[in-house]
Amino acid sequence: MSSFPRILVTMGEAAGVGPELLVKMAQCEFCAEIVVLANEILLRQTADKLSLPLKLIPINYEVSPIKHQKGQLFFENIELPFAPIVGKLQAENSPAILNMLSRAGELALEKKVDAIVTAPVHKAILNQVDANFLGHTEFLAAQANVGKVVMMLATKKLRMALATTHIPLSKVSQTITQDLIKQIVQIIKQSFTLFGLRRAKIAVCGINPHAGENGLLGLEDQEVTLPAIESLQKAGIDVHGPFPSDSLFTESKREEFDIFLAMYHDQGLPVVKAIGFGQCANITLGLPYIRTSVDHGTALDIAAKRIASPDSLNYAVNYAIQLVQGKLPE
Numbered sequence: 001m002s003s004f005p006r007i008l009v010t011m012g013e014a015a016g017v018g019p020e021l022l023v024k025m026a027q028c029e030f031c032a033e034i035v036v037l038a039n040e041i042l043l044r045q046t047a048d049k050l051s052l053p054l055k056l057i058p059i060n061y062e063v064s065p066i067k068h069q070k071g072q073l074f075f076e077n078i079e080l081p082f083a084p085i086v087g088k089l090q091a092e093n094s095p096a097i098l099n100m101l102s103r104a105g106e107l108a109l110e111k112k113v114d115a116i117v118t119a120p121v122h123k124a125i126l127n128q129v130d131a132n133f134l135g136h137t138e139f140l141a142a143q144a145n146v147g148k149v150v151m152m153l154a155t156k157k158l159r160m161a162l163a164t165t166h167i168p169l170s171k172v173s174q175t176i177t178q179d180l181i182k183q184i185v186q187i188i189k190q191s192f193t194l195f196g197l198r199r200a201k202i203a204v205c206g207i208n209p210h211a212g213e214n215g216l217l218g219l220e221d222q223e224v225t226l227p228a229i230e231s232l233q234k235a236g237i238d239v240h241g242p243f244p245s246d247s248l249f250t251e252s253k254r255e256e257f258d259i260f261l262a263m264y265h266d267q268g269l270p271v272v273k274a275i276g277f278g279q280c281a282n283i284t285l286g287l288p289y290i291r292t293s294v295d296h297g298t299a300l301d302i303a304a305k306r307i308a309s310p311d312s313l314n315y316a317v318n319y320a321i322q323l324v325q326g327k328l329p330e
Contacts, residue, residue: 004032005114005324006065007317010104011038012119014084014093016298017308019046021119023054024310025317026073032321033065035074035113037100042084043075050306061112076103087303089122094129097121101136105143108289115290115320119313120298137284140291149286150187152259153269153295154319155276157330158249159259160268161188161285172264173207173220181228181261185239188259191285196326203248203257204229204241205267211242225263258328278309281316283323290323292316 009025012018022036023046036043040056047054053071078100082092104116118136126133133139141149152161163184164175185202192200204225206212212221225242232239240257248260249271262268272280273295280295294312302308322329 004065004067005321006033006035006061006112007115007117007320007324008104008107008113009034009036009117009313009317010100010119011036011042011078013089013097013122013125013298013300014039014042014080015086015089015303016120016122016300017303018119018298019043020050020303020306020308021294021310021313022073023047023050023052024308025313026054027052027070028310028314029070030068030317030321032068032114032317032324033074034068034317035059035076037076037078037104039080039084040075040077042080043073061107078103087300089125089300091125091128094126098126098130098133098139101139102143105140108287108291109144111289114324115292117313117316117320118291118293120294120296122298122300136291136293140284140287144287144289146286146288148183148187149284150184150191152188152283152285153272153280154283154329155272155280155315157254158272158275160272161259161261162265162268163261163263165265167264169264169266173218176207176220176224176263178224178228178231181225182232184261185228185232185237187286188261189237192258194288195290195323197323197328198258199238200258201256202237202239202259202261203243203253204239204261205245205248205263206242207263209246210244278311279315280312281319283319290320292320292323 019042055072057074059074059076080093080096107113108116123135150161207220208218212218221242245267282293284291319329
């Protein structure tokens with residue numbers, strides 16, 4: 001049996017920086033076999049424009065994985081009905097991009113790959129073709145028949161899960177319930193077990209400033225967050241809080257806790273990106289396989305300039321490799 005994991009990387013939006021990132025990623029070192037789902041012609045054209053070497057080898061999933069060689073990628077071709085125009089979205093290619101995502105999830109569910117890493121797609125253009133498409137996370141969760149998943153962004157020793165993601169701030173407190181907190185913490189615990197990681201020590205942020213300050217700044221933390229945490233503790237889960245978020249993410253706290261649970265998007269993610277922008281991965285917890293992603297979008301505005309940095313994609317790939325190996329990346 002091969003000692004190298006097989007990591008699948010999707011191209012993302014064909015008109016964005018995804019193809020460029022794959023070619024640049026190919027030039028780097030990885031202790032894994034790297035397979036890409038991408039359009040072969042587009043990759044070759046991109047490599048030529050970048051003046052970078054690229055050898056493409058059709059993948060045979062029945063053969064044991066081998067260590068990545070610089071300038072080389074195993075690939076499965078994604079046919080595009082129209083030649084992409086860099087920097088310009090084409091809805092005509094959206095069905096092919098959706099098929100690419102479906103194929104990635106299929107390969108992960110069939111355990112033909114050990115993890116998938118996704119380059120960015122453009123939600124709005126895909127939504128024109130599939131009105132139900134909200135993003136990678138929801139798409140892959142539906143395909144895997146998973147009712148609830150959790151977004152975690154990670155950099156260095158900071159791992160941040162989110163109780164709510166892209167909703168208005170005015171709806172946060174009414175969305176967060178005891179049941180939601182308990183469900184999310186259970187997903188975190190189960191994902192750490194699935195990944196073969198050590199038991200997770202979890203810190204939960206308060207909803208309000210100063211975690212409500214004993215009710216002075218709101219009752220949600222007394223009536224919702226704290227009872228949920230106490231119930232989880234009784235079930236044997238190593239979870240603590242609610243803590244004031246303004247003092248929770250210090251270096252000593254990052255050493256103490258394995259993962260933090262923020263109540264809303266901009267409570268947690270600005271901290272992650274301030275500490276490690278460009279060296280940050282998005283991990284979906286709750287899927288029956290490992291999925292990581294970049295921390296940025298399609299960058300259509302710079303796609304034709306060939307200046308995109310592969311740092312976030314490389315970080316996401318290495319994060320996936322370490323999770324496959326049962327390591328908690330630091």
